Amino acid sequence: MLLEIPLMKPDDYVGFTFFIGFMAMFAASVFFFVERNSVDAKWKMSLLVSALITGIAAVHYYYMRDYYLTHNASPTFFRYVDWILTVPLMCVEFYLLTKLAGAKKSLLWKLILASVWMLIAGYIGESFNPEGGSTTHSVTWGVLSTIGYLYVLHAAWFGEVAQLAAKSESAAVKTGVRTLAWFVLVGWAIYPIGYMCMPGGWLNTSLGWDSTNVDLFYNIADAINKIGFGLVVYSIATSSSKEA
Numbered sequence: 001m002l003l004e005i006p007l008m009k010p011d012d013y014v015g016f017t018f019f020i021g022f023m024a025m026f027a028a029s030v031f032f033f034v035e036r037n038s039v040d041a042k043w044k045m046s047l048l049v050s051a052l053i054t055g056i057a058a059v060h061y062y063y064m065r066d067y068y069l070t071h072n073a074s075p076t077f078f079r080y081v082d083w084i085l086t087v088p089l090m091c092v093e094f095y096l097l098t099k100l101a102g103a104k105k106s107l108l109w110k111l112i113l114a115s116v117w118m119l120i121a122g123y124i125g126e127s128f129n130p131e132g133g134s135t136t137h138s139v140t141w142g143v144l145s146t147i148g149y150l151y152v153l154h155a156a157w158f159g160e161v162a163q164l165a166a167k168s169e170s171a172a173v174k175t176g177v178r179t180l181a182w183f184v185l186v187g188w189a190i191y192p193i194g195y196m197c198m199p200g201g202w203l204n205t206s207l208g209w210d211s212t213n214v215d216l217f218y219n220i221a222d223a224i225n226k227i228g229f230g231l232v233v234y235s236i237a238t239s240s241s242k243e244a
């Protein structure tokens with residue numbers, strides 16, 4: 001009996017972004033890891049965290065692209081396992097960047113707590129939505145999740161992270177943290193757009209966008225945020241290594 005091999009259609013953009021996402025995350029991890037050797041000792045930890053973020057994502061993308069290839073769908077589960085590990089690590093990046101300007105551990109914990117809250121509420125919103133999709137469920141948990149998001153956004157733009165970066169002696173840290181704040185404002189905002197495409201979500205009910213769009217938005221956002229974030233950290237590390 002012939003095994004039926006699933007084919008990728010030429011216009012399968014979700015499949016395309018799953019495959020390219022995996023390869024890009026993998027390549028980025030190798031890059032950040034190797035580049036640890038070219039920065040000052042004080043930045044090695046930051047680059048290692050960048051490599052871990054894209055590395056963890058690469059492993060999940062490896063599974064997600066496989067699952068997608070065979071089932072033409074992608075479970076919410078892998079997404080959130082990935083995010084619950086990588087988003088707190090992005091908070092670690094903010095902490096490491098502002099540590100030299102006096103950031104305390106409590107800042108790290110507050111950021112982690114807010115981001116984990118954001119993800120747990122989002123997971124409930126996506127995964128425990130009644131069959132067919134309830135708008136009330138989607139909106140309620142979406143709003144609860146957004147509270148966590150706004151906390152991180154506020155910290156990066158006006159709160160402790162922004163204030164510490166402003167106090168930093170390094171021009172690279174000052175401009176770099178501002179760039180990361182832009183990532184949180186623009187790059188992270190792509191996720192709620194994806195969220196609203198699931199059954200019951202506003203973009204689902206108004207425009208008919210569906211799980212295909214959810215995955216497309218999430219894949220694009222992940223590449224921008226994980227690799228982009230890492231590259232900004234890398235550029236802070238290299239230019240500050242030259243400053244010294």
Ligand SMILES: *C/C=C(C)/C=C/C=C(C)/C=C/C1=C(C)CCCC1(C)C
Pocket residue numbers: 083086087118119121122123125141142143145146149188189191192195222225226
């Ligand atoms: C690498 C993964 C990252 C940076 C994931 C970030 C995820 C978010 C910023 C998700 C945010 C959400 C909301 C603000 C409301 C709706 C539910 C979420 C979880 C999609």
